[in-house]
Amino acid sequence: MQASRDKRDRASEVIARCQTLAQFSEDSGSIRRTFLSPPMRECHREIAGWVAPLGATSRVDAVGNLRMVYPAAEPDAPRLQRLLIGSHLDTVPNAGAYDGVLGVVLPIALLGALNGRKLPFAIEVVGFSEEEGVRFGTPFIGSRALVGSLDEDLLRRQDAQGISIRKAIEDYGLNPAEIAQAAMQDQDNVLGYVEFHIEQGPVLENVDRPLGVVEAIAGQSRLEFTFVGHANHAGTTPMNLRHDALAAAAEWIGAVERRALSTAGLVATVGAIQAKPGATNVIAGEARLSLDVRHRHDEERNAAVDYLVQLAEDVATRRGLRVQCNVLMDQRAVPMDPFLVSHVEQAVSKAGCEPYRMVSGAGHDAMILAEKVPAAMIFLRTPGGISHDPAESVEVGDVAKAIDCGLHLLDQLASSSQFQRKTQHA
Numbered sequence: 001m002q003a004s005r006d007k008r009d010r011a012s013e014v015i016a017r018c019q020t021l022a023q024f025s026e027d028s029g030s031i032r033r034t035f036l037s038p039p040m041r042e043c044h045r046e047i048a049g050w051v052a053p054l055g056a057t058s059r060v061d062a063v064g065n066l067r068m069v070y071p072a073a074e075p076d077a078p079r080l081q082r083l084l085i086g087s088h089l090d091t092v093p094n095a096g097a098y099d100g101v102l103g104v105v106l107p108i109a110l111l112g113a114l115n116g117r118k119l120p121f122a123i124e125v126v127g128f129s130e131e132e133g134v135r136f137g138t139p140f141i142g143s144r145a146l147v148g149s150l151d152e153d154l155l156r157r158q159d160a161q162g163i164s165i166r167k168a169i170e171d172y173g174l175n176p177a178e179i180a181q182a183a184m185q186d187q188d189n190v191l192g193y194v195e196f197h198i199e200q201g202p203v204l205e206n207v208d209r210p211l212g213v214v215e216a217i218a219g220q221s222r223l224e225f226t227f228v229g230h231a232n233h234a235g236t237t238p239m240n241l242r243h244d245a246l247a248a249a250a251e252w253i254g255a256v257e258r259r260a261l262s263t264a265g266l267v268a269t270v271g272a273i274q275a276k277p278g279a280t281n282v283i284a285g286e287a288r289l290s291l292d293v294r295h296r297h298d299e300e301r302n303a304a305v306d307y308l309v310q311l312a313e314d315v316a317t318r319r320g321l322r323v324q325c326n327v328l329m330d331q332r333a334v335p336m337d338p339f340l341v342s343h344v345e346q347a348v349s350k351a352g353c354e355p356y357r358m359v360s361g362a363g364h365d366a367m368i369l370a371e372k373v374p375a376a377m378i379f380l381r382t383p384g385g386i387s388h389d390p391a392e393s394v395e396v397g398d399v400a401k402a403i404d405c406g407l408h409l410l411d412q413l414a415s416s417s418q419f420q421r422k423t424q425h426a
């Protein structure tokens with residue numbers, strides 16, 4: 001009973017701390033904290049003040065990731081094994097207080113709950129500098145530096161003001177020449193990466209579970225289609241003599257939805273459409289539309305995309321139109337590490353929750369870390385499924401369960417010789 005009250009207090013503190021960090025914003029009255037913006041510095045200072053009394057060191061690496069290390073029981077052990085736990089500290093514009101931030105603040109609560117107890121491995125809590133892709137239109141700058149994939153091409157990328165990533169790093173007082181040292185090194189012997197994150201969707205609430213065990217991060221295709229017909233007078237052109245681009249698009253959009261509804265786990269979305277010339281009394285001569293397709297299995301996703309591309313051609317041909325199709329993104333699905341996933345599942349059970357395995361439809365830092373080390377994610381139920389919005393929230397009871405789950409997970413991994421025998425995949 002005492003223990004559960006303790007976790008609830010810690011959970012309340014986690015929520016209060018997320019709210020504290022929400023004050024560090026580029027905008028007044030709403031949350032916006034992009035890559036290496038001035039409020040990120042205040043955010044780092046505040047967090048560093050929380051971990052210092054716990055015996056953890058903190059530093060900011062060359063891409064602005066906040067890296068806090070809680071030492072192992074034997075810090076001089078020949079194999080400096082460490083477990084990474086983290087998420088991102090940047091936000092979208094008009095953000096909520098928990099996306100990313102919760103996954104940095106919650107592991108600090110785990111360190112606090114250890115009460116000075118050290119584990120056979122060190123714990124590094126990472127607050128990634130960039131995940132959302134807001135400032136430079138490309139996501140995961142922070143985590144890409146950790147896996148060593150932040151290359152020269154990316155560093156030359158510019159924001160809306162024409163400032164490159166490299167220049168932004170220098171302007172913040174960091175040294176781009178040290179980016180290679182931000183990457184996980186062989187001698188770091190990273191055992192794995194665990195990320196707590198709000199679900200940002202309605203699934204857990206719908207099945208009435210506080211915590212989700214992420215098995216995979218869905219692969220994603222983004223395409224752009226342009227149906228080209230003939231614009232003409234809406235009053236004088238009989239229906240059988242039209243080449244209406246928007247009607248063709250509408251027929252195809254209906255099929256996109258039907259395909260997704262008939263394929264388990266598939267989500268497909270036409271989120272944007274533009275008709276030209278775009279007037280009430282003119283038949284549309286051109287319709288340009290987006291397609292976003294996601295699935296945990298790449299074969300299913302690719303099959304759906306192939307089908308929809310072929311269908312767009314069939315619809316266009318039958319109606320006497322042309323269709324062009326451009327692939328903008330083709331990102332593979334990323335499975336989480338089965339060993340860590342099963343331990344997360346056990347830890348969720350020990351925290352008194354029935355585990356619920358699920359797929360993340362959104363990309364996360366764990367997807368990038370998984371390129372190099374075993375990775376796992378734990379989702380927290382998101383009230384109303386609301387995220388990327390000031391109304392984003394978490395339940396204190398759910399955070400308490402997540403803390404409990406995290407502590408069980410640490411204990412399980414600390415007593416698993418199999419886990420500690422694992423060498424990094426780097």
Ligand SMILES: [Zn+2]
Nearest residue numbers: 088099100131
């Ligand atoms: Zn996030």
